[in-house]
Amino acid sequence: MGAVIDLLGHYGGFWVAGAATTLVLSAASFPLSIGLGLIIAFASTSQDGFKALLARFYIGLFRGLPEILVIFAAYYGLNILVRNVAGWTGIPIPAVPPLAAVVIALVLQFASYSAVVFRDWLATLPRGLIEAGMAIGMSDQKVRARILIPLTLRQATPALGNLFLLMLKVSALASLVGVVELSRATTIISGSTQEPLMAFTVAAGLYLVISAISGVVQTRIEKLIARSH
Amino acid sequence: MLSSTVLISAPFWHAVGKGFLITMSLTAFSMILGLTLAVGLAAMQVYARGGWVVLSQAYIFVFRGVPFLILLYLFYYGLPQFSWMRSGLIWDLFLSSPYRTALVVLTISNAAYLAEMVRGGMISVSRGLVEAGTAIGMSRFVTFRRIVAPIGFRAVLGNLGNETIAVVKASAITSVITVQDLMGGAAAVGQVYLDPFTPLLVVGVAYLIIVQLIEMGVDRLRRSLAIPGR
Numbered sequence: 001m002g003a004v005i006d007l008l009g010h011y012g013g014f015w016v017a018g019a020a021t022t023l024v025l026s027a028a029s030f031p032l033s034i035g036l037g038l039i040i041a042f043a044s045t046s047q048d049g050f051k052a053l054l055a056r057f058y059i060g061l062f063r064g065l066p067e068i069l070v071i072f073a074a075y076y077g078l079n080i081l082v083r084n085v086a087g088w089t090g091i092p093i094p095a096v097p098p099l100a101a102v103v104i105a106l107v108l109q110f111a112s113y114s115a116v117v118f119r120d121w122l123a124t125l126p127r128g129l130i131e132a133g134m135a136i137g138m139s140d141q142k143v144r145a146r147i148l149i150p151l152t153l154r155q156a157t158p159a160l161g162n163l164f165l166l167m168l169k170v171s172a173l174a175s176l177v178g179v180v181e182l183s184r185a186t187t188i189i190s191g192s193t194q195e196p197l198m199a200f201t202v203a204a205g206l207y208l209v210i211s212a213i214s215g216v217v218q219t220r221i222e223k224l225i226a227r228s229h
Numbered sequence: 230m231l232s233s234t235v236l237i238s239a240p241f242w243h244a245v246g247k248g249f250l251i252t253m254s255l256t257a258f259s260m261i262l263g264l265t266l267a268v269g270l271a272a273m274q275v276y277a278r279g280g281w282v283v284l285s286q287a288y289i290f291v292f293r294g295v296p297f298l299i300l301l302y303l304f305y306y307g308l309p310q311f312s313w314m315r316s317g318l319i320w321d322l323f324l325s326s327p328y329r330t331a332l333v334v335l336t337i338s339n340a341a342y343l344a345e346m347v348r349g350g351m352i353s354v355s356r357g358l359v360e361a362g363t364a365i366g367m368s369r370f371v372t373f374r375r376i377v378a379p380i381g382f383r384a385v386l387g388n389l390g391n392e393t394i395a396v397v398k399a400s401a402i403t404s405v406i407t408v409q410d411l412m413g414g415a416a417a418v419g420q421v422y423l424d425p426f427t428p429l430l431v432v433g434v435a436y437l438i439i440v441q442l443i444e445m446g447v448d449r450l451r452r453s454l455a456i457p458g459r
Binding site: 060061063064065066067068069072073076077080165168169170172173175176183186187190195196197198199200201203204207208211212 | 290291294295296297298299300302303306307308310311394397398399400401402404405412416425426429430432433436437440441
């Protein structure tokens with residue numbers, strides 16, 4: 001126990017900074033993935049057959065690929081793209097920072113997860129709601145913005161909370177392309193102290209704390225929503 | 230750089246083939262072992278009380294809350310710090326081999342997710358059915374095997390399919406402790422050809438095929454287990 005306190009005393013600040021990066025990474029990616037997920041969910045329920053097919057293809061693709069593969073592919077792929085564009089145009093473009101690549105990967109992947117959640121909830125909304133909106137002269141967009149999206153978001157809150165917890169854990173893979181978040185910070189500490197057991201136990205504890213806090217926030221939000229009904 | 234050199238190399242396709250088998254075996258074994266462990270964990274919550282319930286809940290909280298990557302590191306780098314772990318049975322059986330370490334960690338974490346599903350399946354079987362079994366003289370074990378298990382299994386089949394897919398995807402992470410699975414094997418060859426990207430495209434297609442096969446398998450199983458006329 002004394003050794004753990006020693007370790008925390010020396011590297012506490014580094015760990016807290018890593019944990020903060022983990023939180024920021026998920027907090028930045030999550031809303032974007034929900035936005036994209038909504039767009040895909042609407043496309044998948046669209047009358048336009050081609051749009052619906054495209055949405056189904058997107059969902060099938062990103063639900064089936066391992067997160068680690070998407071992160072690596074985004075990191076290497078974006079850098080190849082940037083290098084080629086720089087080569088063709090002669091404009092020097094800096095390399096894509098790992099953090100940006102990971103945010104893009106998380107957004108693309110989690111959009112497919114949230115699209116499935118939204119699609120299932122959209123299917124349960126009574127058609128009368130849409131017809132009521134149209135009857136008072138709302139456009140399709142307005143029906144979506146004023147009726148469908150608020151209701152779906154409200155219904156899907158528990159599922160979205162679980163997705164956020166999943167994202168917190170998946171974001172640990174960002175460490176593999178060099179983002180210094182909680183996991184990478186821990187690997188560095190483990191290397192310099194030669195105490196992997198203790199370092200990774202502390203990291204596991206920190207992840208549990210972050211998850212527990214997020215869980216509490218989630219229940220709060222769910223209660224707030226339930227009260228507003 | 231993106232090129233096709235790696236695509237026409239024999240070692241690459243050899244690694245993909247071998248990696249495919251390793252990914253499949255990691256998934257299959259950790260589903261079988263994980264399900265066994267999960268039935269125990271779920272039974273602790275449904276049929277036991279007091280300390281057993283808390284123990285099972287704590288297990289599920291910890292192994293569902295910690296990222297799989299951290300668990301892998303903890304077992305692969307952390308545990309060998311105990312000198313008694315570096316010799317004897319545990320070392321020979323598990324920690325000396327990345328594949329078997331990966332299988333153990335995959336199973337432990339998989340069991341936490343499966344336990345929640347199995348528990349749901351167990352509670353979904355109505356008490357009346359269990360009492361009916363007892364009434365015709367079935368023992369508790371026979372009641373479980375003949376009534377609770379088959380009915381509960383049908384209820385959680387869809388979730389089991391999703392969890393199998395999640396395991397396939399999680400198994401790709403074991404490549405970080407040098408397991409030569411679909412991800413790790415192909416990536417290693419990619420490093421040799423200084424082309425980390427092209428192998429990912431091939432491997433991605435392979436993962437999509439595996440996921441599709443699992444979905445088709447679950448669908449088939451569901452149809453063959455469906456109660457006729459319902």
